[in-house]
Amino acid sequence: MDNVIGLAPWLVGFPLLGAAILLLGGKAADRWGHWLGVAASAASGVVGFILLAAMLGLPDDGRVLDHHLWTWLSAGGLDVDLGIRLDPLSVTFVMLVTFVGTLIHVYSVAYMAHDPHRRRFFAYLNLFVAAMLTLVLANSYLLLFVGWEGVGLASYLLIGFWDHERTNAVAAKKAFVMNRVGDMGLIAAMALMFATVGSVSFADVLPAAAGEAGPAGRLEPSTGTWTAIALLLLLAACGKSAQFPLQAWLGDAMAGPTPVSALIHAATMVTAGVYLMVRSATILEAAPTAQLVVVLVGGITLLFGAIVGCAKDDIKKALAASTMSQIGYMMLAAGLGPVGYAFAIFHLLTHGFFKAGLFLGAGSVMHGMDDNVDMRGYGGLSRFLPVTAVTMGLGWLAILGVPPFSGFWSKDRIIEAAFVGEGWQPWVFGTVTLVGAGITAFYMSRLFFMTFAGTRRWDDDHHPHESPFLMTAPMIVLAVGSVALGGLLAIGGTFTTWLEPVTGHVEHHEPVLPVWVITTLTLVLVLGGAALAFLQYAARRVPARAPHGSALTRAARRDLYQDPANEALVMLPGQVLTRTAVYADKAVVDGGWLGLAGSVTRAGDQIRKAQNGYARSYAAMTLAGVLVIAGVAGIAAAVTQ
């Protein structure tokens, strides 16, 4: 390991260098720029693979490595070393980001082939990969925050990539602003960590949360402070991972090019919140209340996303709602404590594969349908896009959790973990995850059947055709991952054992219901959801115009009124506040100073008249002044005598 750990900075270095060259290269780089982008991401992947291989050669207890690079800042009591933390968790993320990232780079070469700004697109993609790797490799919350902001920036730039359309620019701004709300939480959490522990590095904060002695800050660490830190971290995670109540930006983020939706808004960046939760596991464990809140947030979001997903006719927005819902599963698992961490990350990994595959499939469908995203205008496309239909079909089976596809191994384990515990909690959380699985089956089947099954609903202007090989190849690879990855890593507990150095060893917990009952219930619900979708969207004719629908459908179509709610609860009071502040500034502050200045001017105008230019009047004034002084002096002398 020692001989290859020096390579670790290159994980970030290659894509960062790629982004710099592409951004500074100018038009000269237009011809080969996209391949440079692919190469930078792939080089990072190769380094990641070498590190993974080296780590597999280490004994289990030696797999958490802090690679110190240099002292980053030293200010008073705060010393932050810039360094890389290599452990099974970060290496898992490195592999996911670089592998899926490289595939999506390749896909984009063809997808963006006709875009005049393809070079800039690849520069941003590389920038994103560099930032995401910084985020997961950081050895302190501060460096993590740098990556955190970096991915936010890249996401903003890529959502608004086609910013000549006003709506895209607005969507980018919305994502950026909502992410800022979360970032505030991370900054405040770091401030609290510094106050309690006197450090923001993982090596100091995490053991301190577990009750081990370390450097001390000014505040006495108590359950209250750890709860506050955990909740602030949760706020950050909610912003980045589009969890309730900061979920509103993800649907609009689909304004970006489809590869961006696949890479950033499905497979990697939006999972950063889950990473943050699992990374901060000991902090969460020190704050049981916060853990409960994490589970609640996850549960609410997974139902929220699932309900919204059922009503969306825009293929990308339906997938975005599904992403939100699946990340809700991961959050819920992360909040369950040690029984859930490994499954949260495992689901994150399998989800990264099948959701990226589904998004790329959606992009391929849009490619064949002249960028039309309305599923009501699709139908019967499997004959025209066979490869896309098969790869998306495998991704669909994976997200449904049909055995033996990937999703079965990860999502079912989360549902099982949700049923572990005492009192009311396992019953409520377990039911939520079960119902969520059923709804997931319904909306994903709806999406699949509306697109590929049934009769054609498009007019003769469209000529659906299969995408070029550069686009289908990544889809095939991801489809293989969607099929095999879950089983490969789950059988024999390979993945949970691999993560043990980070998440700790967990004894097996017995759920409140027998495992076979849970699995059967899940499968019944999934099959029921899929069958319902089949009856409604494949066996029957799908109306080309959306029917009026029930009150719930209409609400879900409008994202359960998340935008009106945000506008009424946050935006409107904010606007009232700013307008009042502007008014107060104008009326009171400006008014006061301008009034003062005005009276000084007016007084000056009056006094000015005394300066009339006549030397004799000046002389008279001088004389009068002398007489006054003499008079005063005389009176004073008379009084003192």
Added chain:
Amino acid sequence: MEVTNYAVLASVLFAIGATTVLLRRNAIVVFMGVELMLNATNLAFVTFARLHGDLTGQVLAFFVMVVAAAEVVVGLAIIVTIFRTRRSASVDDVNLLKG
């Protein structure tokens, strides 16, 4: 020696000088008024110096004379220059410097 006489004389001379400065327009006459005021103070200085048996007042009178002489040189030069350009010696005609 009756101090009151000298003091009254000095006051009267000063008052005449001051009145001249305030009321007359001709710059030369105003100038003479200034000289009269200076000499009235000189008289007061010398009187009180004699009264107190102290030379300070007399020394100060010399200083005033020296300064007055210098002032006359500069002041007359200014008056002559103004007269050459404006053909007038009235102090009220030179009133351009005002607010």
